[in-house]
Amino acid sequence: MGIGPVRLNHAVLFVADLGRAEAFYTQVFGMEVAAREPRANAAFLRLPRSGNHHDLGLFGVGAGAPPKQRGGIGLYHLAWQVDTIEELEAARKLLAEAGAYTGESSHGATKSIYGADPDGNEFEIMWMLPRADWGEFENAAPIERLDLAAEIQRWGGVSTAFEQGAR
Incomplete structure (x- = not known):
């Protein structure tokens, strides 16, 4: 028998410049700062429609930290769900304007736009089909x-x- 979690509650990222990362996530994602912890050089951010205390933690480690290497061991990306396909279109436009857009794809049951923050942390903005319409994609995730x-x-x-x- 496993632990049995119900969902991922939050993610935490190490970033080179806490202020720069905080500005990116508050401006591009519309997040609000829920809390700051100066002793840890950290900020905790909440999505506007979230009922969560915080959805993303940012810990500033300084510019001297080694950069993330694509294809290396560790986190590949975070996926943020939007409510409508129109919100996905708006996200693509906003990411392009911010210079953060990196691509897009259909995974059958989900439709996705990809981007990267100023530290190269990749993320996905995705919209999910209604559960009743997954059909052949119930157990498939094509690219x-x-x-x-x-x-x-x-x-x-x-x-x-x-x-x-979601709330």
Whole structure:
């Protein structure tokens, strides 16, 4: 029998410059600072629609820390869910404007936009199909080209994050 968690509560990232990372996540993601811990050079951020104390912790380690190496052992990316496909489109535009957009793909049941923060920490912004529409993707996660315009045409106005348990 396993531990039985219900979801990932928060993630913590080491960053070179705490102020720069805090500015990125508050400006690009709209997060708010829930708490700061100066002794640890840390900030704890909350998503605007979250009922959580904090969703992301940032610990500043200084510019002298070795950079993250893509393909090395460790965290690949964080995935943040949005409620509608239109929010995914808005995220793509905002990430492009911020110089943080790195790509996009369809994984069948999820549609994804990718980006990276100023320290190179990668993240995914994703929208999930309604559970009843997963169909052939119930047990599959392909990596395919995302046709966002077609997805908006098909799924526009459909809210799914709250059916998954978000607030």
